[in-house]
Amino acid sequence: MVKITDVARHAGVSPSTVSYALSGKRPISEETRRRVEEAIRELGYRPHAGARALASSRSKVLALVIPLRAGIHIPVVMQFAVSVVTTARRYDHDVLLLTQEEGEEGLRRVADTALVDALILMDVQLHDPRLHLLRTLERPSVMIGFPASSEGLTCIDLDFKAAGERCVEHLAGLGHRVVALVGSPPEVYVRQTAFAQRVVQGFTAAADRNGLSSAVHPCEAAPGSARAVAERLLREQPALTGVVVHNEALLEPLIDAFEQLGLRVPGDLSVTAICPDELAESVRVPITSVALPSAELGTRAVELLMRKLGGGSSVPEATLLPPRLTERASTGPRTAP
């Protein structure tokens, strides 16, 4: 293995000069830098990650904890992970993958052994058991999602409340008076994952504000249950003309179910969703939707972490991404009297 002293000898300089030429932490003359770079190239030198981590107390690795639980749309997690890795690489960092399963012990392990410099957590719950640990950990972290109290922590997420409102406003603007929310699976509410509740809050608030009649239906993610859900909606709200779907797995089957029940989308029923743009576009009837910006969340999360690692500037505790609604084919003006 070729080491820094080999490079130094080959270039006729000291090891520290090679180190500084690499890190740019102190000025190097043009001539010296050139010689060092050439030596590095000729010898194929690669600094040893462990040695570097030991000497500098920086591993240049971030931990990413991904959720495994039911009710979470896999492609969203995947896209988020890819975006985290890609952005981390832009900052010369790598990403260690952990599963939620490892729990607090897993976080403590990678943090305390200095395997990673910082952590990114997804699927944060209102009273997440990891909150206390994160506050005491000597390493910075960013959470995707909001707990009940984000005091002293850094959180980022789509503004789900605003997203729920935005969908209702859109429907109200089209003249709809009776709306329903098809929500996440019940276990998501039971777990008190904040984002599900927030959609409900926004949905309800906007409906009330606009004088709409509204109802909320938590729903299983099983595509087979779409028909039952559709029937239930119509039974409970016969005058229903506007639907907001916050349940990826149910979106497409629900459209099918409505049409099978003789309701045209958007002719008889306008449907909006909160979901990845990709999904909204792929449905047979492209869905007007508020985007779930998983790639942007990943990028932003890493950027926040880099600022925290940079040390200087303090970062905001809470970052809410404003909802962007894209009109597609699934919504239209109310036609019935």
Added chain:
Amino acid sequence: MVKITDVARHAGVSPSTVSYALSGKRPISEETRRRVEEAIRELGYRPHAGARALASSRSKVLALVIPLRAGIHIPVVMQFAVSVVTTARRYDHDVLLLTQEEGEEGLRRVADTALVDALILMDVQLHDPRLHLLRTLERPSVMIGFPASSEGLTCIDLDFKAAGERCVEHLAGLGHRVVALVGSPPEVYVRQTAFAQRVVQGFTAAADRNGLSSAVHPCEAAPGSARAVAERLLREQPALTGVVVHNEALLEPLIDAFEQLGLRVPGDLSVTAICPDELAESVRVPITSVALPSAELGTRAVELLMRKLGGGSSVPEATLLPPRLTERASTGPRTAP
């Protein structure tokens, strides 16, 4: 930070004894081990990963390279990744996530800097440009999938040829005489990803062997194209009664399309697939299928790597997992004359 010398002092032993107590690499008396463990607990000691990697030339980290390209079913990748992480943890290793995007330079980087001890690659192609690099790398690797020549490398995958055969045998056994294969998107064949070709080989060979009339149709993964595919199949093979689908995204839409064309599954048409069991079960008509065992592949890949890292036993260059076909509702005996 509490270090090994602190623990040693606290326990009244030498640092090496603590190290050995931790690694089990030499016998420790019961009494000493107890004292060391207690000291570790009382002080909350965690060995520094970088220091350990430097001194032992083992980072206990595996690299996992995931594909991003079109035509690859995301949940399969995700399930594989989770299984790799979970299994790696059982062997006290962690997993670094890399994207295919980083290319050969990415592999070289993590290997040469000793950031990782070994690598797992997915989505291997027949003439994968990374093959040569893997052979020269000083670190072991395992590939999911088979290149044209696996000389000196370690590969594992489902036996796709046998899987194709198994599906045809099943249909032949039910009396079907005219069968079709709905394959992966054309770009997958163009890239020469081996598994797609192998399914075709197995499908064709088994059809010929059983005297069946057969045809192969590479197909886009766009759900919207299902109808067109279904019509094409029936136009080209009017007597068609058996279909093998090797295209995750098209499976469900295809079933819908057939039924819209007035063909009952399995009444008029028997459908089998090569896909994750989870998908096969979730379709409206549960599909008889050969499982794509991504979780098992992940586990086995890690186990192979661990054996290679262990040094002793040499591992097989090629591992083909035999196909397991599960009968579900989508296949039945041929009814037509």
Added chain:
DNA sequence: ATGAAAGCGCTAACAG
């Protein structure tokens, strides 16, 4: 602008 040298915290001979 560059060098010398002292660690970073741990492992693994080598000794007993």
Added chain:
DNA sequence: CTGTTAGCGCTTTCAT
């Protein structure tokens, strides 16, 4: 069964 000690390869004061 346990202790002593020499590094592992790099970063970073401290000098100059």
